[in-house]
Amino acid sequence: MSGQGAFERVTIYDVAAAAGVSTATASKALNDTGRMSSETRDRIRRIARELGFRPNSLARSLTSKRSFTVGLLTDDTYGRFTLPVMAGISEGLIDHGVSVFLCTVEDNPELAKVHVDAMLDKQVDGVIATGKRIDKPLPVELSHLPVPVVYALTAGPAEAVTLVPDDRQGARAAVQHLIAQGRRRIVHITGPGNFRVVHERARAYAETLEAAHLPVSEAGTLRGSWSERWGHEAVAALWAGDDRPDGIFCGNDQIARGVVDALRERQVGVPRDVSVVGFDNWEIVAEQTRPPLTTVDMNLKELGRQAGLALMRLVNGEAVEKGLWKLPCTLVVRGS
Amino acid sequence: MSGQGAFERVTIYDVAAAAGVSTATASKALNDTGRMSSETRDRIRRIARELGFRPNSLARSLTSKRSFTVGLLTDDTYGRFTLPVMAGISEGLIDHGVSVFLCTVEDNPELAKVHVDAMLDKQVDGVIATGKRIDKPLPVELSHLPVPVVYALTAGPAEAVTLVPDDRQGARAAVQHLIAQGRRRIVHITGPGNFRVVHERARAYAETLEAAHLPVSEAGTLRGSWSERWGHEAVAALWAGDDRPDGIFCGNDQIARGVVDALRERQVGVPRDVSVVGFDNWEIVAEQTRPPLTTVDMNLKELGRQAGLALMRLVNGEAVEKGLWKLPCTLVVRGS
DNA sequence: CGTGAGTGAGAAACCCTTTTCTCAAGGCAA
DNA sequence: TTGCCTTGAGAAAAGGGTTTCTCACTCACG
Incomplete structure (x- = not known):
């Protein structure tokens, strides 16, 4: 099997000696540099392979500066x-x-x-x-x-x-997807305002709505924590009012998970009545949600x-x- | 443009030259080996420090074999x-x-x-x-x-x-905690049976109950998936019957999270009516659960x-x- | 004063590989 | 035959350290 040279490492001296050449020649043969007959080169290479020679990176690095x-x-x-x-x-x-x-x-x-x-x-x-x-x-x-x-x-x-x-582009894709599903009243439920990604995604959300000539208000962006609980709470708040959304873009998958669960508890059909998109593609969350989450993968x-x-x-x-x-x-x- | 490697590294030769000694002496001074007057040693060290000398690990490794x-x-x-x-x-x-x-x-x-x-x-x-x-x-x-x-x-x-x-010890600690809370009807909701940890924890669960002279049955261990959903389902099944537990030891925190949520939805008080213990101490889950999860940390x-x-x-x-x-x-x- | 022990330090070898320089041999043209 | 060029290959140095061996010197002792 592999790893038989467990005791003494094979060095280029061993290869050179076995081939009856100098280490300089051996080195050149193995690195395809220098000049020599192709028979010599092939012979040295064959012997190196037979001996299981592996160059010592440390020594190599010492001269190569890499x-x-x-x-x-x-x-x-x-x-x-x-x-x-x-x-x-x-x-x-x-x-x-x-x-x-x-x-x-x-x-x-x-x-x-x-x-x-x-x-x-x-x-x-x-x-x-x-x-x-x-x-x-x-x-x-x-x-x-x-x-x-x-x-x-x-x-x-x-x-x-x-x-x-590219948080903006990802958020844009998410909102555009919601729009393409025929959603018109789209809100954004996201994380704490002191995260830059929250700003980026919220801004792209607003811009995308605007570009589609859909209503956009500051109240459409709900900031909270990165938690399922916040998803629940936000849905509770939204459904307490009259202006209920038909599309929800969430700042991450955990929030989206909370949102979907809260909607199901309210008998709101997903995606029948409301479409939901998450962010992160955290598979353990996104795939386990019922229905599985549509979400943005950051690659x-x-x-x-x-x-x-x-x-x-x-x-x-x-x-x-x-x-x-x-x-x-x-x-x-x-x-x- | 920084970082183009324009700096010349300080070698032990530089140190030796600056101190007017050989590299051998410099090496020994810096490694606290060999014999020399303490003045020489200190002087070499001081000069090395002033020059910002840092030994090249590669070169050192080449000889030391480490x-x-x-x-x-x-x-x-x-x-x-x-x-x-x-x-x-x-x-x-x-x-x-x-x-x-x-x-x-x-x-x-x-x-x-x-x-x-x-x-x-x-x-x-x-x-x-x-x-x-x-x-x-x-x-x-x-x-x-x-x-x-x-x-x-x-x-x-x-x-x-x-x-x-030590899954067994962790599981034992969890069950003993439930017993110490005065719980007597303790069930175990855990993951898929093809995980070894599921066996280990379930076995320790059963042994601990036995040691405490509490009833233990095969039906007390419910195997499913490592998901919140399974926690919900298991609670639904348990509460559909008559023999409802007052203590639940879960195979991981996600299941525990599902269990706690399901209990709350059923108006069952945690920990008033039922105590729940998780496994993993996955802080993002355990701390966000309401109430926060008591759980086993694997360190x-x-x-x-x-x-x-x-x-x-x-x-x-x-x-x-x-x-x-x-x-x-x-x-x-x-x-x- | 000769001898032996101890001390401080340097020369040189070594670790493994790459690279530059040098050289001998052979081919070919003049 | 001489001289030049090419080719194949080796000697030696470099890279940055560590370590062994050796040596000159000092001091104490008999």
């Missing part, structure tokens, strides 16, 4: 957003032979500094900062590191590359992948457009 | 369990100067192999495997890697170190930390007890 590692900093240990982003980064970079150092720093500046120093000592080629909120920075200053930095789903300086989902894994690729371009010295990159969201149409 | 990195493999990109475990690992290891390579492998054996090979090439000192289910292994064989492996929250071979929460971050420390001991060649390590759970008492 470690093929990057550091990933996050302040999120529980959230559901970070993991897909990290998975995307890891997946996008492994294709380039790059491995990712995971560093969780909570909100602890000293811990963050320790991690950053450890990363730098290990000669990372670059750093990705990621977090739980796009309007809060990590507890450590990364702007004058000796390596490039990319920000994903966390606040970064204006002159850096920062990747976030976080893809966002992570793009962040990784952007960093690679910076590391390679290629030109990369600075500033905020807004990545498209996708509407996932289910039953609501 | 890279102070470990690989972390996970098959979970969405779950809520993995992130705290990873955070604990990262936190526990950074104290040892060890950084963690994050590798997400989904259920893809080839991807997993690529990641493992990349890790090995980068000379990781060890590997930690973690996942979403303690009864499913990762899609890659790790048992004859040339470095030690520790398993956390995923299935590992019998002869390895595997860390999992996943601590589990991760222990996994990291166990790996370090293996790497250092210290004796480590093999087999399944069951780490204690903690009952978090809230309002239910």
